Amino acid sequence: MIITFIIVLLAVFGLIYLARLTRGRTTANHSSADLRAGLRPLDLQAFRNLTDPAEDEYLRSALSRANYRRARRDRLRATLAYVSCAADNAAVLIRLGDAARLSPDPAVTEAAEKLVNSAIRLRLFAFQAAFRLHLGIVLPVVPNPANHLAERYELVTRQGLLLGRMQYPGRGGSVTV
Amino acid sequence: MGLLAWLWYYLWIAPYVLQVVLFGGMVRRRLYRDFPVFFAYTGWEPLAFVVLFSLARRPATTPTLYFTVYCVFLAVSTTLRFGILHEIFASVLKDYATLRRLKSPVFRWGTMVLLLVGLGLVAYARGNNADQNWFLLHAVKQVALILQSGLLFGLFLFLRYLNLSWRNPLFGIALGMGTFASVELAAAAIRARTGYVYTGYLDYVTMGTYHLCVVIWLYYLLVPRRGTGGFGQGSGLQSLPDAADVESWNQELERLLRP
Numbered sequence: 001m002i003i004t005f006i007i008v009l010l011a012v013f014g015l016i017y018l019a020r021l022t023r024g025r026t027t028a029n030h031s032s033a034d035l036r037a038g039l040r041p042l043d044l045q046a047f048r049n050l051t052d053p054a055e056d057e058y059l060r061s062a063l064s065r066a067n068y069r070r071a072r073r074d075r076l077r078a079t080l081a082y083v084s085c086a087a088d089n090a091a092v093l094i095r096l097g098d099a100a101r102l103s104p105d106p107a108v109t110e111a112a113e114k115l116v117n118s119a120i121r122l123r124l125f126a127f128q129a130a131f132r133l134h135l136g137i138v139l140p141v142v143p144n145p146a147n148h149l150a151e152r153y154e155l156v157t158r159q160g161l162l163l164g165r166m167q168y169p170g171r172g173g174s175v176t177v
Numbered sequence: 178m179g180l181l182a183w184l185w186y187y188l189w190i191a192p193y194v195l196q197v198v199l200f201g202g203m204v205r206r207r208l209y210r211d212f213p214v215f216f217a218y219t220g221w222e223p224l225a226f227v228v229l230f231s232l233a234r235r236p237a238t239t240p241t242l243y244f245t246v247y248c249v250f251l252a253v254s255t256t257l258r259f260g261i262l263h264e265i266f267a268s269v270l271k272d273y274a275t276l277r278r279l280k281s282p283v284f285r286w287g288t289m290v291l292l293l294v295g296l297g298l299v300a301y302a303r304g305n306n307a308d309q310n311w312f313l314l315h316a317v318k319q320v321a322l323i324l325q326s327g328l329l330f331g332l333f334l335f336l337r338y339l340n341l342s343w344r345n346p347l348f349g350i351a352l353g354m355g356t357f358a359s360v361e362l363a364a365a366a367i368r369a370r371t372g373y374v375y376t377g378y379l380d381y382v383t384m385g386t387y388h389l390c391v392v393i394w395l396y397y398l399l400v401p402r403r404g405t406g407g408f409g410q411g412s413g414l415q416s417l418p419d420a421a422d423v424e425s426w427n428q429e430l431e432r433l434l435r436p
Binding site: 001003004007008010011012014015017018021022025091092094095098113116117120121123124127 | 273274275276298301319323326330333337338339340341342348352355356358359360362363366367369370
């Protein structure tokens with residue numbers, strides 16, 4: 001009886017989810033400004049420091065075992081906040097790139113595809129990293145999984161900027177990817 | 178004939194009439210090239226209905242014969258629905274090189290896990306033993322529906338997480354399939370548990386749901402959308418931003434990169 005009840009309940013939740021999705025789809029009309037507001041500032045240098053294995057190694061040698069564990073947990077918690085921020089910004093860039101794929105200019109379309117694919121990779125990687133960071137907070141033996149995330153994030157943001165410059169070439173710039 | 182009997186016949190016949198209209202519309206708009214399996218399903222369902230309806234109206238038809246033919250047709254429909262799911266996965270992910278590589282392993286592993294969950298749930302749920310064939314049919318149906326709804330909702334959640342938009346016809350097909358799978362799953366679970374007790378009410382619910390699904394498919398596949406030249410992107414940024422917008426985007430992104 002319980003299994004039947006669970007299945008029926010899941011089916012009802014599924015229907016509610018679909019109804020909300022459809023409603024959200026018909027009422028959603030996000031403007032570029034709405035999306036821009038979704039971007040969250042992230043201190044890249046601090047992010048790099050937090051995920052740098054050399055910094056971790058230094059702390060391990062300089063601190064007592066108990067202090068190191070405490071410091072490591074704090075650093076992993078801070079990294080988690082940065083990873084979540086990077087993942088949110090990647091989601092905004094995915095939407096921006098997806099819209100730019102409608103451009104009639106093949107160069108813009110190509111740049112948009114690059115951006116979308118890199119941002120998707122970043123978001124998937126951030127999901128995986130967040131899971132392992134939670135694990136690392138509980139189990140100190142798990143290595144910091146966000147090692148290359150800051151570099152990936154920087155690359156994706158630069159690709160977003162490059163795409164913007166291509167769509168609005170008047171301003172020029174020196175962005176390279 | 179009472180009002181309920183009229184409603185019964187309406188709900189039994191109308192969805193298939195609408196599916197014939199959908200079939201014609203898909204031919205006219207050449208949508209069979211984009212969604213061949215869904216097109217085959219749209220053609221198959223009215224055909225199966227005609228055979229089953231004729232059998233049901235023929236006095237010489239025995240319950241065993243009807244049940245056997247029903248099971249065979251159900252197996253074909255279920256196979257086609259899995260084909261549609263694969264088609265939805267392939268169409269959604271084909272535009273993204275990163276996700277294209279993930280399609281086959283995700284579909285394969287998702288199917289394996291959900292199959293195990295479905296089999297586990299059905300094995301654990303001892304049903305009504307009054308009619309073994311009835312229980313078996315709905316137990317197998319439950320497993321198939323757990324698989325279908327699990328894969329579909331998994332895809333919905335995955336795309337939502339990635340902030341990717343659905344193209345309208347695909348969203349419509351997935352929405353109809355998801356609605357159908359959810360209601361059928363609940364009905365199959367109740368039927369497997371209670372036997373024939375609520376089957377009369379459940380028939381109205383499932384037939385009404387199927388009618389709704391066909392209307393959803395008709396709307397999303399045949400009604401053109403505004404502003405995107407027919408069938409465009411789903412919710413989200415609907416068009417290219419203008420120069421001022423891009424400029425402020427650039428400033429924002431530069432700010433993100435500033436040390």
